[in-house]
Amino acid sequence: MRSAAAEVVRLLTVRGETVAVAESLTGGLVAAEITAVPGASKAFRGSVTAYATELKHGLLGVDLTLLAERGAVDPQVAAQMAAGVREALGADWGIATTGVAGPEPQDGQPVGTVYVAVDGPPEALPGTPRDGKVVPLRLNGDRAEIRMESVRSVLALLLRELAGEQTGNERAQDTEQNGGF
Structure with a gap:
């Protein structure tokens, strides 16, 4: 069985697309998982490990007011991290992780609170805004388990987005080839 990272690299390579990664609690583990796949250089642009909150703003363009009001463990922060890394590194897709791996709560959030995000091309399918x-x-689990599950989850999210688009495109091509029948 192919790993999620291998399948992500395969799909991106077939499509001629790239991915960039913004990581906080995972500290580079997502990038390591992707780059462990042979041929990853065809699809992987790079990563930013913005562990410190101020780097999320400085390197990834996360809104400073959002960070001040809600902290780094927030769904909008995750979304802005994914969009920011996609733009900063010139990738088709951006993925991000932010959360609390422990051992202590952070920004008023309990251990195990994690947000994973994906940001993609302006249009997922022709004419569909994205x-x-x-x-x-x-x-649940210890620090290592929370971090590894975050890696698995963000890769699964990207894979679902990529597979969903491929399925839609294949249906559109099939309709064209069969004269709309």
């Missing part, structure tokens, strides 16, 4: 997607997670 907004970034954020998935809230409430994870």
Whole structure:
């Protein structure tokens, strides 16, 4: 069975698209998972590990007021991180992780509170506007388990987005080839 990272690299390569990663609580683990796949250089642009809150603003363009009012563990922060890394690194897709791996709560959020996000091309399918997607997670386990589940979750989110688009495109091509029948 192919890993989620391998499938992400395969789909991106087939499509001629790229991904960039913004990480906080995962500290580079998402990038490591992707770059462990042979041929990842065809699809992986790079990553930003913005562990410190001020780097989320300075490097990824996350709104300073949002960070001041809600802290770094927030769904909008995750969405802005994904969009920011996509733009900063010139990728078709951006994915992001932010959350609390423990051992202590952060920004008023309990351990295990995680947000993963994906931001993609302006249009997922021709004529369909695209907004970034954020998935809230409430994870159990120790620090290492929370971080690894965050990696799996953000890759699964990107994979769902990529597979969903491919399925839609395949249906459109099939309709064209069969004269709309």
